[in-house]
Amino acid sequence: MSDSTTADDAGRTDASNPLVTVDGLRTYYESEQLVGGKPVKAVDGVSFEIGRGETFGIVGESGCGKTTLGRSILQLEDVDEGRVSFDGTDVTTLGRRGLKEWRRDAQMVYQNPMSSINERMTVGEIVREPLEVHNWETAASRRERVQELLDRVGLRPEHYHRYPHQFSGGQRQRVGIARALALEPEFIVLDEPVSALDVSVQAKILNLLSDLQEEFGLTYMLIAHDLSVVRHICDRVGVMYLGKLMEVGPTERLFTSPQNPYTRSLLSAIPQPDPDVGADRITLRGTPPNPRDPPAGCVFSTRCPFAIRQPEHEELGDEQWAAIAQFRRMIRERASSTTLERAKQRLGMGTQFTPIREVAEDLFGSLTYPEAVEETLTRATELVADGDVTEARDLLDDEFSTVCEHESPQQHEVGNGRSSRCHRHREEYREPGDYLRDAGDYLPE
Numbered sequence: 040m041s042d043s044t045t046a047d048d049a050g051r052t053d054a055s056n057p058l059v060t061v062d063g064l065r066t067y068y069e070s071e072q073l074v075g076g077k078p079v080k081a082v083d084g085v086s087f088e089i090g091r092g093e094t095f096g097i098v099g100e101s102g103c104g105k106t107t108l109g110r111s112i113l114q115l116e117d118v119d120e121g122r123v124s125f126d127g128t129d130v131t132t133l134g135r136r137g138l139k140e141w142r143r144d145a146q147m148v149y150q151n152p153m154s155s156i157n158e159r160m161t162v163g164e165i166v167r168e169p170l171e172v173h174n175w176e177t178a179a180s181r182r183e184r185v186q187e188l189l190d191r192v193g194l195r196p197e198h199y200h201r202y203p204h205q206f207s208g209g210q211r212q213r214v215g216i217a218r219a220l221a222l223e224p225e226f227i228v229l230d231e232p233v234s235a236l237d238v239s240v241q242a243k244i245l246n247l248l249s250d251l252q253e254e255f256g257l258t259y260m261l262i263a264h265d266l267s268v269v270r271h272i273c274d275r276v277g278v279m280y281l282g283k284l285m286e287v288g289p290t291e292r293l294f295t296s297p298q299n300p301y302t303r304s305l306l307s308a309i310p311q312p313d314p315d316v317g318a319d320r321i322t323l324r325g326t327p328p329n330p331r332d333p334p335a336g337c338v339f340s341t342r343c344p345f346a347i348r349q350p351e352h353e354e355l356g357d358e359q360w361a362a363i364a365q366f367r368r369m370i371r372e373r374a375s376s377t378t379l380e381r382a383k384q385r386l387g388m389g390t391q392f393t394p395i396r397e398v399a400e401d402l403f404g405s406l407t408y409p410e411a412v413e414e415t416l417t418r419a420t421e422l423v424a425d426g427d428v429t430e431a432r433d434l435l436d437d438e439f440s441t442v443c444e445h446e447s448p449q450q451h452e453v454g455n456g457r458s459s460r461c462h463r464h465r466e467e468y469r470e471p472g473d474y475l476r477d478a479g480d481y482l483p484e
């Protein structure tokens with residue numbers, strides 16, 4: 040975003056001297072259920088660095104853990120595991136006083152900056168509050184500082200005594216930015232700072248953030264679901280899925296040559312202005328799984344268009360493969376229902392699942408499969424029809440599951456300052472890029 044970034048041409052930061060280092064961060068939200076409830080794995084082992092003066096973007100679908108990651112870095116959430124170092128200091132071990140001091144340096148700007156603020160406070164009081172909390176200099180200088188901040192973010196002196204509800208969305212965001220800047224921080228987490236605003240206002244706020252970064256040497260972490268905003272202003276980007284960072288890399292490289300299947304799918308799901316482009320692009324099937332119960336191996340394996348297959352299944356078309364994946368998903372769901380639920384179903388009480396033969400007909404009826412695959416699918420269908428759902432699940436697992444479903448992939452270095460979590464980067468498999476080209480699919484340009 041700024042010229043002062045330490046990222047080089049490839050977007051690599053000065054690794055010997057990053058401002059923020061996140062290492063193996065985990066934040067789980069415990070279930071409200073007292074017994075047996077699984078926690079939400081909102082952030083699940085995330086590592087990356089942010090260089091001084093850099094704008095680091097975090098993208099991903101709704102609920103993938105972006106906000107929790109931002110709040111965890113700022114120690115606004117109880118972190119379960121991992122370290123966050125800021126300028127070389129591990130802030131996860133700071134006591135209350137140390138944390139209060141450090142918070143001057145690290146601030147957050149929210150999508151709706153007024154949501155957590157007492158609506159009876161005037162704009163001046165809102166911006167001044169952090170100065171009061173930290174007992175910053177004298178009352179007169181605090182007042183002067185607030186005037187200076189209002190002016191710097193494009194508000195007028197008479198706005199001091201107005202209330203935020205008298206303001207437009209863009210002006211309210213300016214107030215939020217002024218408040219975040221009050222204590223002269225070095226690092227700001229911007230959580231969807233423009234997504235609630237009209238496009239014309241978005242550009243103004245982004246320009247303001249860019250100017251402020253340059254003027255004060257700020258380092259930003261920008262959380263956004265709008266990929267065009269990220270592409271426009273971030274030096275590097277991290278792509279998140281179900282609490283994991285799937286790919287990290289310099290923005291332009293990541294957008295033009297994504298290395299991870301999830302990044303590819305996410306980018307190709309962007310509506311293309313030109314209908315001729317990306318006519319056969321990859322689409323993201325379904326919605327992400329429940330973060331209380333993420334898939335056992337690679338978190339993206341249940342939706343991945345590039346999932347590794349057993350060699351004998353390589354020839355199956357995408358449609359055939361997708362139907363099998365859907366069939367397996369449904370059987371897994373049924374197999375995980377409790378004995379009591381299953382007994383109730385048999386007695387015609389409780390949830391009624393669609394008869395499995397009907398499901399099989401709907402999914403596979405119009406498709407052709409090699410004989411051996413067809414036989415397995417028929418056997419699984421009959422097992423479910425006879426009530427042996429677990430056996431059917433195991434049979435399908437034996438036939439179709441691969442490393443993607445059993446093992447969580449490591450973060451592989453994939454060149455030019457990029458890293459990606461995917462088993463396909465291992466030597467014994469074909470790279471996602473090669474696989475895609477051979478399949479003749481669309482690669483985002």
Ligand SMILES: Nc1ncnc2c1ncn2[C@@H]1O[C@H](COP(=O)(O)OP(=O)(O)OP(=O)(O)O)[C@@H](O)[C@H]1O
Nearest residue numbers: 068079081100101102103104105106107108264330
């Ligand atoms: N306080 C909380 N208690 C329990 N679960 C939570 C809490 N906050 C978030 N979650 C859950 O944690 C997961 C990650 O949420 P988070 O808000 O971090 O995602 P996000 O990527 O920022 O989503 P969005 O783009 O919709 O804001 C979600 O499943 C969410 O429901």
